[in-house]
Amino acid sequence: MANNQTDNFIQINSPDGGFLQSEHWWKFQESYGRKTHDVSASDDDGEPVAYANIITHTLPIVGDYFYIPRGPIINKIVNSKKQIYISKIKKFLDGLFILARKNRIGWIRVEPNSEEDLKLIKENLPSGIKIKKSPVDVQSGEILVVDISGNEGEILAQMKQKTRYNIRLAEKRGVKVKSIKYQVESIKYFGEFLRLIKITARRDKITPHPDEYYRKMFEMISDDVLKLYVAEYEGKVISANIVSFFGKVATYMHGASDYAYRDVMAPYLLQWQQILDAKKAGCVRYDFGGVKISRNMQHATHNMSSREGITKFKTGFAPEVEPIRFPGCWDIVLNPGKYSLYKILQKIKRLL
DSSP states (O other), X not given: OOOHHHHHHHHHTOTTOOGGGSHHHHHHHHHTTOOEEEEEEEOTTSOEEEEEEEEEEEETTTEEEEEETTOOEEOHHHHHTHHHHHHHHHHHHHHHHHHHHHTTOSEEEEOOSSHHHHHHHHHTSOTTOEEEEOSSOSSOSEEEEEEOOSOHHHHHHTSOHHHHHHHHHHHHTTOEEEEEOHHHHHHHXXXXXXXXXXXXXXXXXXXXXXXXXXXXXXXXXXXXXXXXXXXXXXXXXXXXXEEEEETTEEEEEEEEEOGGGGGGOHHHHHHHHHXXXXXXXXXXXEEEEEOOOOTTGGGOOTTOOHXXXXXXXXXXXXXXXXXXXXXXXXXXXXXXXXXXXXXXXXXXXXXX
């Protein structure tokens, strides 16, 4: 599937660095029991034009669909020289549809990286094939990506004063942060991460991934690419994060904390150490992951939702940085009957 040329192509043409389109991610997905595929197209000189790492998801009753997380990846030059590359994009989409029909797929869920990419896909679908906005978005519609190429002082200076204060407060109170190697130190710390994930899920009323999902993630993705960070206070693990390091981008993927220790400010120190380690690893951007920016954010109160609270926490590290916005999930419908049934089942699920 992937090679160094593909990895470089993914990283250069992905606003978030492209980890979810990487070989690391599809190998993990395969280990978790999902089938994966890839489709690509190149220009006449062999330069990549489009690439998709595809994961097969299976639903009760309606069967299988393809999901392309944060993709397909389309060369940035294609949108500026669209007419030159139209035939290559059509060839790419044809290959995707042939693969889908071979696997009896009901629809293909794409997650374009820009409105321009979405438009390109829409304009080059074969006659009779419809693309519709998905009833659900899988990845966040907005992410906060911060430039960390400057020195430590410059990175600190772009934070809110309160965020800098909370980092120092956590240090003053004796919070210790460490990066864990899964294969070596996993017995204690991985169990603590799972415990904190469950605490966080109950607090924020969300459904976490099964334990096996996180376990497979660490088993299949190497320690230099995926790291577990923990914050300890008085000998107890009170916060933990998962961070990926892919190319020049480090991404905060999952986080959990014990609200009983919220006054210790451990999550602030965790993020700061992760940023410092990302710089040492050669990263120039740090992706805080999903945010939900609203005009009323500055007036948020203690009654804010968990999503607003997470956004306020993250934007404290870079309040002047505009989030990167995505078009969300779109479904290319190959079997209208299956897709209509799927949408009905989704409505019933929401009602229940």
